Amino acid sequence: MGVVIALEDKAQGPGITGLLALVAADMDRVNQTILSRTGSDVATIPEVANHLISSGGKRLRPMLTLATSGLCGYTGAGHIKLAASVEFMHTATLLHDDVVDESDMRRGKLAARMLWGNETSVLVGDFLLGQAFKMMVEVGSLPCLDVLSTAAAVIAEGEVMQLSVAKDTETSEDDYLAVIRAKTAALFGAAAELGPLLGNRPKPEVAACRGYGFNLGIAFQLIDDALDYGGTSAKLGKNVGDDFREGKITLPVVLSFRRGSQQQREFWKRTLERGEIEEGDLETAIATLHKHRALEDTIERARHYGAMARDALELFPTSEWKLALNDTVDFCIDRVY
Amino acid sequence: MGVVIALEDKAQGPGITGLLALVAADMDRVNQTILSRTGSDVATIPEVANHLISSGGKRLRPMLTLATSGLCGYTGAGHIKLAASVEFMHTATLLHDDVVDESDMRRGKLAARMLWGNETSVLVGDFLLGQAFKMMVEVGSLPCLDVLSTAAAVIAEGEVMQLSVAKDTETSEDDYLAVIRAKTAALFGAAAELGPLLGNRPKPEVAACRGYGFNLGIAFQLIDDALDYGGTSAKLGKNVGDDFREGKITLPVVLSFRRGSQQQREFWKRTLERGEIEEGDLETAIATLHKHRALEDTIERARHYGAMARDALELFPTSEWKLALNDTVDFCIDRVY
Numbered sequence: 001m002g003v004v005i006a007l008e009d010k011a012q013g014p015g016i017t018g019l020l021a022l023v024a025a026d027m028d029r030v031n032q033t034i035l036s037r038t039g040s041d042v043a044t045i046p047e048v049a050n051h052l053i054s055s056g057g058k059r060l061r062p063m064l065t066l067a068t069s070g071l072c073g074y075t076g077a078g079h080i081k082l083a084a085s086v087e088f089m090h091t092a093t094l095l096h097d098d099v100v101d102e103s104d105m106r107r108g109k110l111a112a113r114m115l116w117g118n119e120t121s122v123l124v125g126d127f128l129l130g131q132a133f134k135m136m137v138e139v140g141s142l143p144c145l146d147v148l149s150t151a152a153a154v155i156a157e158g159e160v161m162q163l164s165v166a167k168d169t170e171t172s173e174d175d176y177l178a179v180i181r182a183k184t185a186a187l188f189g190a191a192a193e194l195g196p197l198l199g200n201r202p203k204p205e206v207a208a209c210r211g212y213g214f215n216l217g218i219a220f221q222l223i224d225d226a227l228d229y230g231g232t233s234a235k236l237g238k239n240v241g242d243d244f245r246e247g248k249i250t251l252p253v254v255l256s257f258r259r260g261s262q263q264q265r266e267f268w269k270r271t272l273e274r275g276e277i278e279e280g281d282l283e284t285a286i287a288t289l290h291k292h293r294a295l296e297d298t299i300e301r302a303r304h305y306g307a308m309a310r311d312a313l314e315l316f317p318t319s320e321w322k323l324a325l326n327d328t329v330d331f332c333i334d335r336v337y
Numbered sequence: 338m339g340v341v342i343a344l345e346d347k348a349q350g351p352g353i354t355g356l357l358a359l360v361a362a363d364m365d366r367v368n369q370t371i372l373s374r375t376g377s378d379v380a381t382i383p384e385v386a387n388h389l390i391s392s393g394g395k396r397l398r399p400m401l402t403l404a405t406s407g408l409c410g411y412t413g414a415g416h417i418k419l420a421a422s423v424e425f426m427h428t429a430t431l432l433h434d435d436v437v438d439e440s441d442m443r444r445g446k447l448a449a450r451m452l453w454g455n456e457t458s459v460l461v462g463d464f465l466l467g468q469a470f471k472m473m474v475e476v477g478s479l480p481c482l483d484v485l486s487t488a489a490a491v492i493a494e495g496e497v498m499q500l501s502v503a504k505d506t507e508t509s510e511d512d513y514l515a516v517i518r519a520k521t522a523a524l525f526g527a528a529a530e531l532g533p534l535l536g537n538r539p540k541p542e543v544a545a546c547r548g549y550g551f552n553l554g555i556a557f558q559l560i561d562d563a564l565d566y567g568g569t570s571a572k573l574g575k576n577v578g579d580d581f582r583e584g585k586i587t588l589p590v591v592l593s594f595r596r597g598s599q600q601q602r603e604f605w606k607r608t609l610e611r612g613e614i615e616e617g618d619l620e621t622a623i624a625t626l627h628k629h630r631a632l633e634d635t636i637e638r639a640r641h642y643g644a645m646a647r648d649a650l651e652l653f654p655t656s657e658w659k660l661a662l663n664d665t666v667d668f669c670i671d672r673v674y
Contacts, residue, residue, distance in 0.1 A: 170540075170541035170652070172541070172544040172545060172649060173548065173645055173648060173649060174544070174547075174548045174551065174552075174645075174649070175544065203507075204507035204509070207509040207511070207512065208509060208595075210511075211509045211510065211511045214511065215511075255648055255651075258545075258648055258649075258652050259648070259651050297644070297648075300641075300644075301641065301644075301645075304637075304638065304641040307634070307637075307638075308510055308511070308638075311510060311592055311595055311596070311634075312509060312510065312511070312595075314592075314595035314596050315507070315595050
């Protein structure tokens with residue numbers, strides 16, 4: 001779950017360029033809002049917040065809010081603050097996650113907790129959540145508040161759920177899915193649902209956008225899981241192995257553990273449950289995953305959710321927004337190759 | 338959701354023969370239990386119950402209980418009564434479903450409500466549910482009681498959920514999935530979970546069997562949905578079109594509606610929402626489904642859940658039980674071709 005692919009690196013591909021171009025002007029306003037809303041007399045707050053916010057995350061979630069607002073013909077300004085809220089909620093989750101997971105690195109930089117400590121990371125996360133809710137209230141849409149506050153509760157629930165499956169190599173695929181539905185897909189779904197809600201669109205369109213975001217979120221996370229072990233390519237990116245070193249149980253491991261021999265299961269238990277990682281273990285892990293086609297099948301599973309995301313959106317007539325959102329599904333999946 | 342494929346017709350195939358052979362002796366005892374437990378001084382009760390029970394259903398659900406009991410090395414006798422309970426719960430659902438859906442036919446015969454009336458169908462369903470719980474209590478396993486009573490509540494919840502999506506062609510795939518998870522997959526999952534619970538197996542094995550049954554149930558239902566429109570074959574079986582005539586919204590329709598033109602969406606609204614079905618409409622419906630690859634993609638979605646079912650079971654060492662259960666996944670999907 002720890003791989004960062006800078007959007008810019010992949011912007012040459014056909015996948016995300018359409019979306020980037022369509023939301024560019026709005027995204028500038030979102031970024032300005034984000035910067036102005038991390039301001040505080042308590043100097044640590046903007047320092048910590050900007051450390052993470054300026055470190056080149058994808059901003060895919062706020063883009064979904066902007067894009068479905070465009071798709072649904074919304075012409076107001078509420079989507080800017082809501083998109084910034086979504087990014088703040090996401091950033092707060094990352095700050096808290098790193099404390100819970102005791103992570104050292106985030107987006108290729110030292111994690112905030114390594115620079116300012118765990119306490120500060122937790123509290124700045126809370127500050128960002130508070131700012132997110134303040135902005136939502138300023139927009140004043142109760143349906144949007146409902147969707148985002150529900151997502152916040154679900155995400156927190158997902159974090160707690162993850163504690164219970166953490167380091168358990170016998171985690172089932174269904175249990176793992178329940179975690180990423182809550183931890184990742186819920187916010188993707190909420191972000192995408194805001195557009196039709198702002199635009200006062202009928203219920204089926206609201207459900208369609210939520211379904212698009214939600215299933216895209218699952219696909220996105222599964223691809224992240226595969227990327228963390230290098231995806232299907234032989235050459236490994238710079239963040240490969242983060243999940244392995246942190247003992248995270250992701251779908252490739254779930255599949256490989258189940259399909260493996262007693263000896264291979266013992267390998268996963270030693271490395272991921274007990275954290276006894278030796279020289280060469282990451283290479284063994286990757287070889288084992290390939291042997292069981294665990295990465296290929298994780299991608300195959302992601303394709304299923306990608307197809308669901310695409311079909312959810314089919315309710316809408318053809319438009320540049322719809323095309324860009326469909327291309328985003330391809331982008332999220334194709335970045336694994 | 339109304340297609341019945343007699344198991345016998347397909348027994349020549351490689352798919353289900355292994356399972357049938359392994360559970361044959363136990364299944365005889367389940368059938369005897371079912372017959373003896375429909376007895377009542379109120380003559381209508383055995384009449385109605387046996388009308389449905391003797392009409393050649395698949396008994397796939399109780400077979401799952403027997404098979405996972407075998408898989409988990411259970412040597413007691415509790416699985417017989419629990420398997421009979423599962424079949425009673427299923428039969429009760431069918432009786433109630435036919436009343437709710439105002440169905441005329443069930444398993445190629447007149448529905449019980451056509452012969453004895455709605456009131457009797459509802460009450461005999463309740464009687465069967467009562468008998469199911471009595472048998473569970475006799476077995477005396479609290480974990481099994483927990484699983485089955487939870488399933489009963491979830492199924493009922495699914496029925497109510499279905500009322501709210503009924504006749505709505507704009508139903509999303511996620512909403513439809515939520516219905517079949519509750520209406521179909523929950524009982525499949527519960528049935529399969531009973532074996533490891535009876536055998537006092539560790540939690541991951543319990544979760545594995547539940548995951549197997551649950552995902553098999555989704556795959557099974559999606560294939561049923563595709564079969565109701567003739568599957569991918571040109572020649573149509575005898576029950577083709579039941580869902581269409583009853584205005585049921587199933588995944589092929591969900592996909593075709595979303596992918597369709599305004600004119601095609603109006604067709605689905607007229608036929609399924611308003612129930613205005615004219616000569617040749619079923620043929621038009623099937624042609625439209627094929628045009629949108631809606632049946633092919635429904636089967637593709639089913640394959641995804643089939644793969645999840647198979648991987649859930651991978652936790653267990655190779656055995657004739659495991660092989661038979663894996664073949665059952667193929668059987669459930671391959672019957673569409």
